[in-house]
Amino acid sequence: MPRPLPDDLLKLPHRRDVPFAKLTTLGVGGTCRWLFEPTTEGEVQSFVRACVREGLPYKVLGGGSNLVVLDDIEIPVLRLALPKEVIREGTRLSAPASYGHIRLSQDAAKAGLAGLEFAAGIPGTTGGALRMNAGAYGRELVDVLQTFRFLTPEGELVEKRPEPGEFRYRWSFLTGGHVALGYTVALAEGDAEAIAATVAVNMEKRGTSQPLSKRNAGCIFKNPTGSSAGRLIDQAGLKGFRIGDAEVSPEHANFLVNHGHATAAEFAELMATVREKVRAVHGVELEPEVEIWR
Ligand SMILES: Cc1cc2nc3c(=O)[nH]c(=O)nc-3n(C[C@H](O)[C@H](O)[C@H](O)COP(=O)(O)OP(=O)(O)OC[C@H]3O[C@@H](n4cnc5c(N)ncnc54)[C@H](O)[C@@H]3O)c2cc1C
Secondary structure (H helix, E strand, O other), X not given: OOOOOOHHHHOOXXXXXXXXXXXXXXXXXXXXXXXXXXXXXXXXXXXXXXXHHHOOOOEEOOOOOOEEEOOOEOOOEEOOOOOOOOEEEOOEEXXXXXXXXXXXXXXXXXXXXXXXXXXXXXXXXXXXXXXXXXXXXXXXXXXXXXXXXXXXXXXXXXXEOOOOOOEEOOEEXXXXXXEEEEEEEEOEEOOHHHHHHHHHHHHHHHHHHOOOOOEEOOOOEOOXXXXXXXXXXXXXXXXXXXXXXXXXXXXXXXXXXXXXXXXXXXXXXXXXXXXXXXXXXXXXXXXXXXXXXX
């Protein structure tokens, strides 16, 4: 039986019993029992400090575009709802962690600032992008990151420049209770038309290779060293393999899609089947790229 939450935590903006289907791009999962949505950095800090004091674990949610949630989540979930303000200073843009990552890349393009074109088709929030060091086409967030702000798991506010070892392929150290609050990217003056053209080419590539009309969580498995997870899954004969409403996309085998009413159990079974078949056919152990909450 989960224990009751302290009064000071319950004074912060929150909702009860929100289905993860509404909080994730894949649209499956159980129920989020406690969804905390602080609107100021002070409230975020109060949340973290109350959890630390109570010894209460919590999870941090962004746009839910890299998540497969398999069960109800009984511990508090923190989803920032900071004011959607972007500040421009010269060629630098600063955004809060709850700002849309695609929107920031569009803001940069409209302002004729080059450097975030790679981010145009990566859904989710800037906080999620920072945590995941999101990237595409050989570029990743850390390439343009100038400074970032976060709370430590103890609730201490830190603002710093990135240092070696803090960010690598689809990973940053901002795990285990760290909360990203925002960041500043250093871009370059560019030609708005040329930037828009690069974005259009990138989006066209995604539109033709990814099943964007169906709910999904992006690439489900990491590419094993020197190989492609999508190719291995395809060669194992799994394109179009379906369990209930969960399917290995016929367009891109590393995308598992929800045809509308897929359940978490169907996704868990589909992921397990894909791993088993790829292990049997290729002798390769696929590791999830998405984060799994249970
Ligand atoms: C169609 C599609 C295409 C995609 N293409 C790409 C791609 O090309 N490249 C790529 O890198 N990714 C891609 N992704 C995956 C995903 O969009 C990125 O990983 C994204 O950056 C996740 O952001 P989010 O806000 O949705 O994070 P979530 O999915 O909500 O969370 C992901 C992780 O970040 C943590 N997190 C979220 N916010 C914070 C915060 N404020 N502080 C600390 N931790 C936080 C969560 O705890 C979790 O560990 C794609 C996904 C989809 C659906």
